Structure formats: structure tokens, C-alpha cells
Amino acid sequence: MEAKKLNLKLKIWRQKNSNSVGSFVDYDVQVSPDASFLEMLDELNNRLEANNEEPIVFESDCREGICGTCGLVINGHPHGPLPKIATCQLHMRNFKDGETIWVEPFRAKAFPVIKDLMVDRSGFDKILQAGGYISVNTGGAPDANSIPVPKDAASEAFDAAACIGCGACVAACKNASAMLFVSAKISHLGLLPQGQPERYIRVQRMIKVMDELGFGSCTNTYACEAECPKGISVTNIARMNRDYVRAKFTSKIAEV
Amino acid sequence: MGWFNTFINSSLGKKFIMALTGSFLIIFLIIHLIGNITLYFGPDAFNGYVKTLDVIKPLIRIIELVLLSAFIFHIFNGVRLWLENKQARPVTYKVNGSPENTTLFSRTMFVSGSVIFIFLVLHLGTFFWRFNVHDPQQLADSHQYYDIVVGFFQIWWYVLLYVIAMILLGFHLNHGFQSAFQTFGWNHKKYTPLIKKIGTAYAIIMAVGFASMPIYFFFFYGGNQ
Ligand code: HEM
Ligand code: SF4
């Protein structure tokens, strides 16, 4: 038996392009509680297209919480009100019949709106290009486990590597700071032996680019950790702070 | 020194200065409170305390200088960070979820800091000015520090502002204490919960400790005749 449909009032941010001023537009929808949030938007878009109206632009790809493209701010929370899920994993059964839902794009100077709910997150790519990698020689793949890694380092690095680069930390932060994202990458690489050679250069390069892109500074409110779909911990930011101070004060290479 | 400039002008460097100067101010407040407690032991105790500080004046002047620079850097960087962080989000959210994912204390650091600043100006204008600049010789001879303080604590608006500022100081410290540890990179599940508790205890002790004096002298003090 199909569950009773929910009647919802959506207030969705519509913006023509990055130069125009956006505003909220009301949409009344009827949706199955089994639908996901993105499926609801798909249905709405079908309806809009059938009426020859401009569909709402939003991003998604994997729809299973691993690609990080689908961030929306739903009722003030990036990826919606539930902890540790991406927007694509949010289902309409979590909303009440008759509810009003506000849907906004991620808002940050460094994440300009491209159209409607889609923002340009290429700033994250620029930060990664600055140092979010390890340099390895080409050749045959090395044997597995040829480099010993302590269990706790492996676990912590793995936890940090769970970051999907979605940008919800920036969206949640009152300062639009990217420090949770950057620190996840710093930790992920810096905890492993393969990441050591570039550890103290990496942190300086990535932070330089992060600052240049206009992200804010962390004031330790920890909104990022609360809203992160992957539960990335702010202890990573503490590690990044340590690495950065150490790099600046003790590194012998004059860098950035 | 190019690297140092890059450091203190980077986002992390600015945070680091906030934490460094903030920590210094945290230690200063402890000493300040302990000194002020002598008010409760009568005119002789308090005047004696101020006289003792007078004896080691050169040392006190040096500490005051460090203190002044700590305040200047803390406030300068605080305002700068606040402005930059505002610019990092030019279009704000219609619905803001921050009450559900952050503490009130962490969101109001600039407001609490600003009220502390207003208080600080008034505080220096009243006590510091009168103790140090306004005919200190005559004061030192007649030991009237106690009377000056108690006199101000009879003025209702002064007491009110004092108490409000101390409550907000408590707010500032409750977030700031643990925040400084995080900024220094000390966050670990073994000790961070304890640091947060100590920070809250510290904030309460400071707020209640400092606020208790104007309250006591306004409401319960009958004069020392
Ligand atoms: C006795 C006085 C004060 C003490 C003990 C104190 C202490 C602290 C501490 C420990 C921090 C945290 C540093 C960190 O995040 O790592 C902080 C942050 C801050 N303080 Fe103060 N502070 C004082 C006065 C002021 C004043 C007068 C202002 C004036 C505007 C101010 C503005 C700020 C701001 C804007 C921040 C950064 C907020 C944030 O990180 O969320 N503070 N303070
Ligand atoms: S740290 Fe979390 S919120 Fe930030 S980009 Fe990575 S997964 Fe998204």
C-alpha cells in the first residue's frame, strides 16, 4: 500500500546567474514520504518543464552520499536537518505534512552561485591543486603493505579521508571558513608515511590558497563538525594548526 | 622576517594571535581577581595591596605594557577577523541553523568582546586614571584607593554596567578558554572534555568573582565608620 502523500510548501532560491539578484519562489508540492529530497525536486522539475517553466538547477551525481555534489541548505542546515547524511540521502518522511521548507544554495563569497541552487565550488579544487596530493614516481604499483602504517594512524587517516569535499562545512560556518575541509586533507595525507615528505610544505601551500580564495577564518564554533555528512572531526583543524605553526617556525625551506 | 609577516597575516596566524593574547589576558584576570579580593578585608587590606604594587612599580609598569599590547593586538585582530569573516559571506541565509549547531557563547564573541571593551575604557578612566595619573602623590599619602573604589560602587549605573560587562566576560571566557586550546592545536578526546569543564568553571569564577564586589558594596556595605 502506498503511504499517504505529504503536502509541502517549498520556498526555493531562484537566481538567474552569478550576476543577478536571487529571490525565493513558492512551490506547493505533493510528495510520497518514501521519496528522497532530490526525487521531490526531480518531480517538481518535471512539472515545471511540462508547464514550459524553467526547471530548478541543482547538482547531484551519485545519489548515495559519496560524491559530494548535492549540497543544499534545507531549513538552515546544509544537507538538511539530519546528522551525517548528504542531501541525496534525506527522505521526505522526515518532514511533516503541511510543513514549509526553505531551500537555499550554499552561501559563501568563495562559492558564488552559478544558477539557482548550484554553486561554484572549484575553490576546493584550487586548494587541492596547491598541495592536496603526494608526489610518487611512476612505475609498477608497489606491493600492498610494503610500508608499515600503525593502526591508529591508519584509522585516523581513513576517518579524515572520508571527506567527500561537499563544502557543507563552509556553508555551515558563520565565517564561511573552509578549515574543516582543508584540515581533513592535511590529516589524511599527513598521518601516513607517504605524506611525510611534503607534510610541512603542503600545509603552507594549501592555507595560502585557502586564504586567497576569500574563505573566512575559523572561530571554533564547531558548526562544521555538526553539519558534516561524514562526521569529520575538528581535531583535524587542531592538527592543521599544529602543522602550520610548526611549518612556519621550524621549517628550513622558505616557502610561501 | 618575511615568513613571520606571512604567518601573522594568514588566517591561522591571526587566530594564533587571538589565542596567545587571549591566554595572557586569562592569566592576568586570575591575578587581578586575587588582588581585588582584598576589598572584602577592609580599607587597610586593599590600600596595603595597592601600596605593595607601588613598591614594585617598575615591574608593574613592564607588565602593564605587555598587558596593553596584548589588549591592542587582541582587539585589533578581533575586529579584523570579524570584518573579514563577515565579508566571506556577502549574502546571508534566510533561515539560519546556527542556534542548533553552535553555542550562544561562540556566536557572540564579538559582541561580548565589544562590551568588555566599552567597560575597559570606562574602567581605565575611573580606577586606573585616578590611581596613577590624577595626583597620585596625594593619594599615596592618604591611602584613599579603597574610598575611590567604594565610591564608584555606590553609583547605580556604574554597578549595573559593571555587572553586565562581567556576565558578558563570562560568556567570552566560556568559549574563549577552550577555543584557545583548539587554536594552539591541543584537542584530544582524552583531555578536551576536561578543558571545556575547566573553562566553564573559570568563566563562572571570574564573572561571579568580579561582579560580586560592586554588588556587595552597592547593596550590603554600610560604610566603614
Ligand atoms: C580580559 C579580557 C579578554 C579576555 C581574557 C579574552 C580572551 C579571549 C580568548 C581566550 C579568545 C579565544 C582565542 C581563540 O579563539 O583561540 C578570545 C577571542 C576573541 N576575543 Fe577576547 N578576550 C578579552 C577581551 C576582548 C575584547 C576587549 C575584545 C574586543 C573586541 C575581544 C574580542 C575577541 C574576539 C573578536 C575574539 C575572536 C572570537 C572568536 O574566535 O570567535 N576580546 N578572547
Ligand atoms: S569536511 Fe565534511 S562538510 Fe566539509 S567538505 Fe568534507 S565531507 Fe563535506
Ligand code: FES
Ligand atoms: S549526489 Fe553524491 S553525495 Fe549526494
